[in-house]
Amino acid sequence: MKRRDFLKAAAGGATALCSVGVAQARPNLEPAENAVGMLFDSTLCVGCKACVAKCKEVNNIPPVIEGNNKAWDSARDLSGDTLNVIKVYKNGTAKLKDAEVNGFCFEKRSCMHCVDPGCVSVCPVTAMRRDLLTGIVTHHADVCIGCRNCMVGCPYNVPQFEYNDAFGQIQKCQMCNQAGVERIDKGQMTGCAEVCPTGATLFGSRKKLLAEAKRRMRLKPGEIYNYPRGDISKPYSYHEKAVPTYQQHIWGEKEAGGTNVMHISAVSFGRLGMPPLGERSAASIAEGVQHTLYNYMALPAIALAGLTYVVRRNTDDDDGGEL
Ligand code: SF4
Ligand code: SF4
Ligand code: SF4
Numbered sequence: 506m507k508r509r510d511f512l513k514a515a516a517g518g519a520t521a522l523c524s525v526g527v528a529q530a531r532p533n534l535e536p537a538e539n540a541v542g543m544l545f546d547s548t549l550c551v552g553c554k555a556c557v558a559k560c561k562e563v564n565n566i567p568p569v570i571e572g573n574n575k576a577w578d579s580a581r582d583l584s585g586d587t588l589n590v591i592k593v594y595k596n597g598t599a600k601l602k603d604a605e606v607n608g609f610c611f612e613k614r615s616c617m618h619c620v621d622p623g624c625v626s627v628c629p630v631t632a633m634r635r636d637l638l639t640g641i642v643t644h645h646a647d648v649c650i651g652c653r654n655c656m657v658g659c660p661y662n663v664p665q666f667e668y669n670d671a672f673g674q675i676q677k678c679q680m681c682n683q684a685g686v687e688r689i690d691k692g693q694m695t696g697c698a699e700v701c702p703t704g705a706t707l708f709g710s711r712k713k714l715l716a717e718a719k720r721r722m723r724l725k726p727g728e729i730y731n732y733p734r735g736d737i738s739k740p741y742s743y744h745e746k747a748v749p750t751y752q753q754h755i756w757g758e759k760e761a762g763g764t765n766v767m768h769i770s771a772v773s774f775g776r777l778g779m780p781p782l783g784e785r786s787a788a789s790i791a792e793g794v795q796h797t798l799y800n801y802m803a804l805p806a807i808a809l810a811g812l813t814y815v816v817r818r819n820t821d822d823d824d825g826g827e828l
Pocket of ligand 1: 554
């Protein structure tokens, strides 16, 4: 029997199963009951990178020196040694803050703590986990086998592997709540929100952060607003500033099932390098199909049927043949 014949027969069966509607995607997961997250308001970010330095302090990671700047951490992207990075958007003369044309602004990159995370879905050993109560997505190095599926399953290119280390591991932002840190479990806010001088990175319950983001969408450009700093439930101070012209889009409200870390901005998210995502999570589609195919051993049964068919056909063909 040729391998190609077998695969064709098995694939034909699986396709038939899908096409008659037996294999169905499951719905997106819903936000966790007490989901916590962060709201990053790009219009408030001044690019000071206090959040980058604090992230390294909390996670006990050394600075990364890149380019000519030797004075402070100058990491340009996420890596095994950088779990949070501030990037610059520039266009034309880059003179106007938060202008899409001839302007500039800052954008934060760190784990989005997806509501229905692709990294969790593709991890074969549950080394990536989503906390059912808080929605925080954490990586557990003690069970990780280093397959790096999570790097492929993440639409934001967040999990990073320590390629320079012989015993390298996957690294990503754990919302300051991994074993040994547990800031959230102790009632603290995330390190990056704690030090942000303008409230650009704001910590709190996802519901409250989403309501705050929606409030900002409704504000009149030019009016003065007191932006909370730190934790939205108990801000330690306010930052008074004129309201910019926001994009009417809260990134993470719905994208791929939503995220617990949400972004708002005056510059469109396409220009800020966010990936094009629909509302369905990849995890919901992939898992639904997989679970249906394996339900009642359907896929193995189809494979066996295909195998039996091909073997029988080849046996019939061989009748009367010469040795
Ligand atoms: S600390 Fe706040 S203002 Fe400074 S770079 Fe980070 S997010 Fe921006
Ligand atoms: S952003 Fe990537 S690493 Fe973070 S939870 Fe979502 S899929 Fe996982
Ligand atoms: S939540 Fe903690 S680990 Fe994540 S980016 Fe902020 S400081 Fe870093």
